[in-house]
Amino acid sequence: MKKIESIEELEGKARELRITTLKMIHAAGSGHPGGSLSAADLLTAIYYRFMRFKADQPNWPERDRLILSKGHCCPILYAILADQGYFEKEKLMTLRKMGSILQGHPDRNKTPGIEVSSGSLGQGLSVAAGMALAGKIDKKPYKTYCILGDGEFQEGSNYEALMAAAHFRIPNLVAILDYNQIQQCGMVKDIMHIDPVGEKVKAFGWKVYEIDGHDMGEIVMTLEKAQKDTQPVFIVAHTVKGKGVSFMELNKDFHGRAPSDAELHAALQELGTVTSTQHPAQGGVA
Amino acid sequence: MAESVKLNLSFDTSKPEATRDGFGKGLVIEGKKNKDIIALDGDLANSTRSEWFGQEFPDRFFNVGIAEQNLVGMAAGLALAGKIPFACSFAGFLVNRGHDIIRISVAYSNANVKLIGTHGGIQIGEDGPSNQSMSDIASLRALPRMVIVNPCDALEAAKAVEAFVKTKGPMYMRLTRNKLPYFHKEDYKFQLGKADIIKEGKDATILATGALVAEAMKAAKELENEGISTRVINIHTIKPLDAEAVLQAARSTKVMITAEDHNVIGGLGGGVAEVIAQQQISIPFRIIGVKDSFAESATPDQLFEKYGLSYPHLVTAVKDLMKRK
Numbered sequence: 001m002k003k004i005e006s007i008e009e010l011e012g013k014a015r016e017l018r019i020t021t022l023k024m025i026h027a028a029g030s031g032h033p034g035g036s037l038s039a040a041d042l043l044t045a046i047y048y049r050f051m052r053f054k055a056d057q058p059n060w061p062e063r064d065r066l067i068l069s070k071g072h073c074c075p076i077l078y079a080i081l082a083d084q085g086y087f088e089k090e091k092l093m094t095l096r097k098m099g100s101i102l103q104g105h106p107d108r109n110k111t112p113g114i115e116v117s118s119g120s121l122g123q124g125l126s127v128a129a130g131m132a133l134a135g136k137i138d139k140k141p142y143k144t145y146c147i148l149g150d151g152e153f154q155e156g157s158n159y160e161a162l163m164a165a166a167h168f169r170i171p172n173l174v175a176i177l178d179y180n181q182i183q184q185c186g187m188v189k190d191i192m193h194i195d196p197v198g199e200k201v202k203a204f205g206w207k208v209y210e211i212d213g214h215d216m217g218e219i220v221m222t223l224e225k226a227q228k229d230t231q232p233v234f235i236v237a238h239t240v241k242g243k244g245v246s247f248m249e250l251n252k253d254f255h256g257r258a259p260s261d262a263e264l265h266a267a268l269q270e271l272g273t274v275t276s277t278q279h280p281a282q283g284g285v286a
Numbered sequence: 287m288a289e290s291v292k293l294n295l296s297f298d299t300s301k302p303e304a305t306r307d308g309f310g311k312g313l314v315i316e317g318k319k320n321k322d323i324i325a326l327d328g329d330l331a332n333s334t335r336s337e338w339f340g341q342e343f344p345d346r347f348f349n350v351g352i353a354e355q356n357l358v359g360m361a362a363g364l365a366l367a368g369k370i371p372f373a374c375s376f377a378g379f380l381v382n383r384g385h386d387i388i389r390i391s392v393a394y395s396n397a398n399v400k401l402i403g404t405h406g407g408i409q410i411g412e413d414g415p416s417n418q419s420m421s422d423i424a425s426l427r428a429l430p431r432m433v434i435v436n437p438c439d440a441l442e443a444a445k446a447v448e449a450f451v452k453t454k455g456p457m458y459m460r461l462t463r464n465k466l467p468y469f470h471k472e473d474y475k476f477q478l479g480k481a482d483i484i485k486e487g488k489d490a491t492i493l494a495t496g497a498l499v500a501e502a503m504k505a506a507k508e509l510e511n512e513g514i515s516t517r518v519i520n521i522h523t524i525k526p527l528d529a530e531a532v533l534q535a536a537r538s539t540k541v542m543i544t545a546e547d548h549n550v551i552g553g554l555g556g557g558v559a560e561v562i563a564q565q566q567i568s569i570p571f572r573i574i575g576v577k578d579s580f581a582e583s584a585t586p587d588q589l590f591e592k593y594g595l596s597y598p599h600l601v602t603a604v605k606d607l608m609k610r611k
């Protein structure tokens with residue numbers, strides 16, 4: 001388990017993971033870069049600063065759990081799991097390829113570290129509530145984290161889970177909404193607005209925090225507080241889809257398509273890894 | 287709307303085209319004729335092609351967001367208030383998440399809802415099992431009143447849209463994301479519930495649906511080369527199944543297989559088996575489909591080969607059965 005304390009180093013790690021993610025999606029030739037990039041800072045903080053797990057023992061009963069409810073953003077999670085030692089980094093470049101342990105959407109039977117298969121939106125919060133409830137029954141202190149998409153939050157099932165988690169007073173449950181403003185067809189506010197989402201969730205009986213989901217200091221501080229909350233916790237993380245690569249930011253075109261060779265090259269230049277002479281397609285895994 | 291002006295509503299039958307594109311055009315064509323047609327989508331309008339209708343008729347298009355239960359429920363309400371709603375999403379999400387609403391508010395209520403599920407089958411490839419749909423036909427086939435159509439080319443999809451508008455009642459159309467060759471010309475007369483013989487033959491029959499019609503035609507060609515005369519029947523309407531055509535084929539050819547991009551349980555093969563078994567017809571028979579397993583991420587071609595759907599598997603099955611004859 002790699003742990004990082006300093007905010008600056010966490011930021012550096014998030015940048016490195018963004019690079020890996022884009023290379024993976026590029027190599028796969030398809031996938032969803034936008035929502036991976038927007039969740040990068042949140043996931044980095046969770047996995048490198050807060051979560052307790054044993055990568056060589058993925059089913060360690062005392063582990064903290066993370067459910068990627070917005071399963072299409074699995075490349076960033078795979079990049080983290082590999083870096084944390086769940087499987088070899090070489091596997092990352094087999095994403096979406098025949099026979100790979102890294103499926104286009106999370107498969108708990110193929111990938112160590114994946115808690116539940118996902119890819120059909122709107123199921124993760126209920127599953128997370130169930131896992132956290134089991135912890136309550138067994139009097140185990142493990143945390144269950146759940147990453148949700150803002151478009152995904154249009155699914156009615158989320159609200160059933162919100163009700164239940166508050167009703168059963170389920171502790172150690174931390175849901176994080178990656179409020180990156182874009183879904184597949186456009187801006188969330190234009191397609192089916194979810195606001196005022198923080199107030200709505202609060203009305204269901206959750207402890208709600210609203211943060212800048214790219215401010216590592218604020219993310220860490222908020223997750224710190226969440227460790228002590230006894231209510232279920234919901235963090236509305238205001239983010240930018242495609243964060244870190246200017247031409248992907250708030251661009252729905254990069255919801256669900258891989259960058260071309262040239263686009264990858266430009267992206268990696270922005271993220272600060274390649275010199276202009278190096279061709280990105282030849283680069284290994286960051 | 288700049289894009290809709292560019293939208294070409296004709297069909298170039300010389301080039302492969304996805305059936306979702308045929309649907310997209312068909313809906314615009316029908317939308318011009320009938321003001322009661324409404325399209326709804328669940329944040330996949332660019333993928334399902336309902337977006338084309340939305341660009342042409344913005345007042346009659348509603349993207350309800352990622353909320354398939356509400357998508358189907360609102361469609362039921364619209365239908366019961368006199369509209370002809372087309373509720374569109376990926377087959378897997380629409381049929382599975384929406385299922386109970388389809389069961390009660392649509393089928394049991396006999397609401398005139400047209401369900402459009404694109405990205406059917408494992409043929410979508412790399413996105414993997416969560417986005418592949420291989421139980422949609424089975425689960426809807428078991429719903430009373432539900433009509434199920436699975437077109438084999440873009441033109442047939444467009445003609446099916448016309449039939450959906452003309453015929454009252456709950457109906458489901460399953461569509462492909464991937465391009466398929468054309469098996470029909472502009473003058474094709476699509477008839478709901480009527481099997482479509484696209485190639486005659488007297489030794490073997492392949493009953494195929496959707497994307498597997500293309501594989502069946504390739505298989506038939508190879509079988510002919512080996513001296514096995516093969517009939518290919520396009521079963522575009524899986525329910526109600528054209529039992530007469532099935533029985534006629536079973537009686538007039540020596541062996542029979544079905545082929546579909548779907549689980550071998552409960553789809554076209556299941557329907558055909560129900561018909562022939564209950565007529566006490568004994569014929570060497572095999573169901574070609576995904577053998578009750580979740581597939582995986584890979585290219586469509588790799589998946590078709592690995593999961594037994596590519597044409598060589600059909601050839602092998604027919605030859606195998608011919609030996610048992």
Ligand SMILES: Cc1ncc(C[n+]2csc(CCOP(=O)(O)OP(=O)(O)O)c2C)c(N)n1
Binds near residue numbers: 379
């Ligand atoms: C139930 C369901 N409906 C539709 C989809 C197709 N789909 C995949 S991603 C997506 C948009 C997701 O938007 P959001 O939740 O905002 O995710 P992000 O922006 O973080 O990528 C859609 C509609 C799906 N995977 N599951």
